[in-house]
Amino acid sequence: MAFLRATRSEEDFDGFRGRNVVLRQPLTGDYAEWAELRALSRAHLTPWEPTWAHDDLSRTMYRRRLRAYAKDVRDDVSYPYFIFDSASGALVGGLTLSNVRRGSAQTASLGYWMGAPYAGQGYMRDAVMALLPVAYGPLRLHRIEAATMLNNAASIRVLEICGFEREGLARSYLKINGRWEDHLLYARVNAASLSAAPRESGGS
Secondary structure, three states: OOOOOOOOOOOHEEEEOOOOEEEEEHHHHHHHHHHHHHHOOHHHHHHOOOOOOOOOOOOOHHHHHHHHHHHHHHOOOEEEEEEEEOOOEEEEEEEEEEEEEEEOOOOEEEEEEEHHHOHHHHHHHHHHHHHHHHHHHOOOOOOEEEEEEEOOHHHHHHHOOOEEEEEEEEEEEEOOOOOOEEEEEEEOOOHHHHOOOOOOOOOO
């Protein structure tokens, strides 16, 4: 068993609500809406994502993703969520906490995508803010990291509004749309754990 892994029941973090969004883990029945939104948003998303496979939107590939998601959640290495508008119930995007590191790190990486019809309307900001109490609570994380391309103004805005701080630049960090791209590195640390940490005494 992983040291200091999440120990509360899965129901605490398999789905939750934000101000204007509902986040829950993907289901088989979400396929048609997911595939339609991703297809509609291809031009909007491909500049910011790894190259799509030729069968990326197929039902077979979606089922493979669900199996991988389920294994990742069981193994406490990744937590994927779809984002839904709380009023209409429409799927608007997705968000994932991946590369969970336990032990002395208690850290995960944040990634997300937003469907083209819903971009710029505050959904991702609401989703990230809804995720933070879950990440720091039931999932027992201390630090959440994120990386964004230098010219992705929308992503930078989401991270900074949600309290992430810029920590540096990673050269050729990820291969995006067929090219190795520099990324800005951001992180947000659980303020509660910082305030609970003992202070070193100083003075002479």
